[in-house]
Amino acid sequence: MDGVEFRHVSYRIDGRTPILDDVSLTVGRRETFALVGASGAGKTTVLKLVNRLLLPDAGDVRVQGIDTREWDPIRLRRSVGYVIQDVGLFPHLSVADNIAVVPRLEGWPEARVAARVDELLDLIGLAPDTYRSRWPDELSGGQRQRVGVARALAADPPVLLMDEPFGALDPITRRQLQQEFRRIQARVAKCVILVTHDMSEALALADGVGVLDTGRLIWSGPPDAIAASDDVRVRALVETTLPAR
Amino acid sequence: MNALVRFWAANRQELATLVAEHILLVAMSTTIAVAIGVPLAIFATRRPRLASPLVGIANVVQTVPSLAMFGFLLPVPLIGGVGARAALAVLTLYGLLPIVRSTIVGITGIDPSIRLAGVAMGMTPRQLLRQIELPLALPSIVAGIRVAAVVGVGSATIAAAIGAGGLGQYIYRGLSMVDSTVILAGAIPAALLAVIVDGGLLWLERRLSARRRARSRRAGMMAAAALAAIAVAGSVLWASRDTGAIVVGSKNFTEQLILGEILALTIERETGLPVQRRLNLGGTLICDRALLTGDIDVYVEYTGTALTAIFRQPAATDPAAVTDVVRRLYADTGRTLLPPLGFDNTFAILVRGADARALSLRTIDDVARVAPEWRAGFGYEFLERPDGYPGLARTYGLMFRSPPQVMDLTLSYRALASGQVDLIAGDATAGLIKGLDLFQLEDNRRYFPPYEAVPVARAETLLRYPQVRRALEGLAGRITADDMREMNYAADALRQNPADIARAFVERGR
Numbered sequence: 001m002d003g004v005e006f007r008h009v010s011y012r013i014d015g016r017t018p019i020l021d022d023v024s025l026t027v028g029r030r031e032t033f034a035l036v037g038a039s040g041a042g043k044t045t046v047l048k049l050v051n052r053l054l055l056p057d058a059g060d061v062r063v064q065g066i067d068t069r070e071w072d073p074i075r076l077r078r079s080v081g082y083v084i085q086d087v088g089l090f091p092h093l094s095v096a097d098n099i100a101v102v103p104r105l106e107g108w109p110e111a112r113v114a115a116r117v118d119e120l121l122d123l124i125g126l127a128p129d130t131y132r133s134r135w136p137d138e139l140s141g142g143q144r145q146r147v148g149v150a151r152a153l154a155a156d157p158p159v160l161l162m163d164e165p166f167g168a169l170d171p172i173t174r175r176q177l178q179q180e181f182r183r184i185q186a187r188v189a190k191c192v193i194l195v196t197h198d199m200s201e202a203l204a205l206a207d208g209v210g211v212l213d214t215g216r217l218i219w220s221g222p223p224d225a226i227a228a229s230d231d232v233r234v235r236a237l238v239e240t241t242l243p244a245r
Numbered sequence: 246m247n248a249l250v251r252f253w254a255a256n257r258q259e260l261a262t263l264v265a266e267h268i269l270l271v272a273m274s275t276t277i278a279v280a281i282g283v284p285l286a287i288f289a290t291r292r293p294r295l296a297s298p299l300v301g302i303a304n305v306v307q308t309v310p311s312l313a314m315f316g317f318l319l320p321v322p323l324i325g326g327v328g329a330r331a332a333l334a335v336l337t338l339y340g341l342l343p344i345v346r347s348t349i350v351g352i353t354g355i356d357p358s359i360r361l362a363g364v365a366m367g368m369t370p371r372q373l374l375r376q377i378e379l380p381l382a383l384p385s386i387v388a389g390i391r392v393a394a395v396v397g398v399g400s401a402t403i404a405a406a407i408g409a410g411g412l413g414q415y416i417y418r419g420l421s422m423v424d425s426t427v428i429l430a431g432a433i434p435a436a437l438l439a440v441i442v443d444g445g446l447l448w449l450e451r452r453l454s455a456r457r458r459a460r461s462r463r464a465g466m467m468a469a470a471a472l473a474a475i476a477v478a479g480s481v482l483w484a485s486r487d488t489g490a491i492v493v494g495s496k497n498f499t500e501q502l503i504l505g506e507i508l509a510l511t512i513e514r515e516t517g518l519p520v521q522r523r524l525n526l527g528g529t530l531i532c533d534r535a536l537l538t539g540d541i542d543v544y545v546e547y548t549g550t551a552l553t554a555i556f557r558q559p560a561a562t563d564p565a566a567v568t569d570v571v572r573r574l575y576a577d578t579g580r581t582l583l584p585p586l587g588f589d590n591t592f593a594i595l596v597r598g599a600d601a602r603a604l605s606l607r608t609i610d611d612v613a614r615v616a617p618e619w620r621a622g623f624g625y626e627f628l629e630r631p632d633g634y635p636g637l638a639r640t641y642g643l644m645f646r647s648p649p650q651v652m653d654l655t656l657s658y659r660a661l662a663s664g665q666v667d668l669i670a671g672d673a674t675a676g677l678i679k680g681l682d683l684f685q686l687e688d689n690r691r692y693f694p695p696y697e698a699v700p701v702a703r704a705e706t707l708l709r710y711p712q713v714r715r716a717l718e719g720l721a722g723r724i725t726a727d728d729m730r731e732m733n734y735a736a737d738a739l740r741q742n743p744a745d746i747a748r749a750f751v752e753r754g755r
Contacts, residue, residue, distance in 0.1 A: 051365055053361075053364065053365060073367075074367045074368075074369055075367070076367075077364070077365055077366060077367030078366070078367035080365075082362070082365040082366070084358055084361060084362055084365065085358070086356075086358040087358070087362075088356070088358040088359050088361060088362030089359075089362075090359060090362070090363075090376075090377060090381075091359070091381070092380045092381055101366055101368075101376075102366050102367065105366070105367060105368065105372065151366075
């Protein structure tokens with residue numbers, strides 16, 4: 001199993017308040033899996049369990065077939081790209097230096113780092129000559145999100161986690177970035193787990209969709225099967241998307 | 246103003262040395278405070294439960310008055326005592342709080358999503374610290390360094406009290422000579438220095454928080470390099486400074502400065518040994534402690550002071566008996582009392598010459614009659630010591646209109662002359678007695694013990710350098726009360742340099 005697998009995973013805060021309850025899911029090597037749910041449903045916790053920012057209280061999480069408990073956390077995190085909700089670009093580093101963080105941690109030679117930065121800037125549609133030496137606070141929200149994606153992809157990790165990557169953007173930029181994501185994913189073909197509260201985004205981008213409700217995975221399957229669900233909570237989420245489509 | 250410029254011009258070499266010493270003291274203590282404080286603060290951010298007690302302790306340290314801090318540290322081995330090392334220790338302690346606090350604030354104030362991004366990218370704690378936390382906290386850390394350095398410039402003036410040099414030396418000398426020109430000669434450059442340090446570090450701080458970080462990082466590196474260079478240069482200079490074989494100390498008033506110079510010049514001339522001067526130390530007990538610990542080798546003490554203030558014996562009035570007791574007590578603690586210099590600097594109860602003539606006052610008994618209408622002003626030491634005011638009041642039945650005012654001994658002469666108080670306790674050899682037309686009342690009940698001026702030296706030093714003993718014995722009986730009053734007058738009233746006065750005296754005696 002090359003992707004990410006959750007087997008009966010539970011997670012509680014301080015071992016008491018349950019955040020995730022018996023979640024099982026499988027995301028294949030080149031698959032994009034979207035986790036949908038209201039805020040507080042436990043979506044971000046799922047991501048943090050993948051790169052071992054958290055460890056499960058019960059069940060196990062396997063990345064590339066290995067239990068996260070057995071992974072060296074540093075190695076694991078360097079092979080899992082993470083686009084976090086607030087982007088979290090380092091304000092004291094230029095765009096190029098932000099993208100280059102993990103390759104440099106991995107000890108790549110500078111020439112290879114520079115080539116990789118330019119390649120990624122091309123991939124996310126920012127002209128390298130213009131943007132390489134910009135500072136994060138000189139970028140628009142959409143540009144910052146793209147740099148966040150480029151930074152997560154920099155060392156070519158097999159797994160990519162994206163936490164509301166298009167959340168804080170205006171609808172037009174959002175639509176544009178979603179299209180770009182599809183194009184990028186077609187080229188890089190990673191195991192992607194995408195967290196969103198927006199069902200239409202999930203249906204548009206993912207090969208598989210899971211619906212989280214207060215810590216339980218209440219539905220999962222391919223996007224075209226979700227309309228057939230008779231769970232009221234799933235139906236409620238699907239119906240919000242109808243006017244938008 | 247003109248007098249000030251003339252003073253600086255005449256002493257420009259000394260001024261340059263003092264400014265350099267001052268800058269070195271502040272730069273070195275600040276560098277050490279950074280070297281200790283930043284790691285300490287980083288540690289505290291890793292153990293949040295330690296952070297607030299740590300800041301609490303640093304806060305308490307900050308509130309201890311600096312002079313008291315020097316006092317606390319006197320008996321502490323390694324960092325205590327007198328001289329540059331102790332001053333560095335005190336200034337470093339003061340610098341710690343702002344640096345620790347600003348580093349903690351700088352690190353804990355970083356946006357959590359930025360730290361999360363670093364951790365999620367697989368940074369080790371060390372990489373996170375060096376690549377993310379420290380660079381982002383740097384402007385805040387520099388702000389703390391700025392506060393530490395500015396406070397340091399101020400506190401460093403007090404370092405002169407323990408013989409660590411710096412601009413405070415002028416301030417203390419000016420205070421002991423009651424010469425505002427000399428005080429300003431030290432105070433103005435110190436204030437300017439504070440303004441410059443503040444401005445320079447503020448510039449650096451702004452630079453670091455500005456958007457162009459690549460260039461500012463270079464600025465930060467340059468500043469760090471400059472600090473390091475100063476620290477290295479400082480330690481080299483300091484190491485080379487402390488080469489005097491014999492260290493002569495003195496207390497912080499004119500007569501002591503002159504006597505210290507006379508001892509130093511005599512040893513230099515008679516033995517050819519290098520002599521280091523640690524004059525102007527902040528009081529009897531500091532000198533005594535310095536002599537015990539070996540920070541100084543010799544200074545001039547007064548027999549009555551040694552008996553009551555140092556050895557806490559009841560006051561006695563027979564000069565020969567006092568000298569014998571004191572010699573024995575010193576010998577018990579590894580110190581040698583050398584032959585007396587020849588004059589007795591007892592306490593002098595002083596009134597204005599005009600009052601003495603108008604009311605025909607001659608003795609302290611005479612003044613007891615009018616005292617209930619009068620105000621008295623005494624130095625702190627005189628008010629406290631057993632052979633000072635309490636016994637005097639009892640012996641003569643003295644009562645004043647209000648409790649005696651505490652004032653600086655050297656300022657009290659002026660306070661008397663200008664009518665702020667009507668009676669003071671001064672030194673019998675004070676030059677200002679002549680300069681300000683003051684009158685010394687006779688101690689007709691023989692209350693005050695004898696205060697013969699005697700050099701006290703470490704026995705160890707005298708054994709090692711017998712020629713020093715011979716040189717100091719050569720001074721026996723050579724300085725009369727008149728000589729001393731004249732020399733004090735030259736310094737206090739004629740504003741001559743104590744070193745020049747001492748030189749003239751030593752040369753005349755040859």
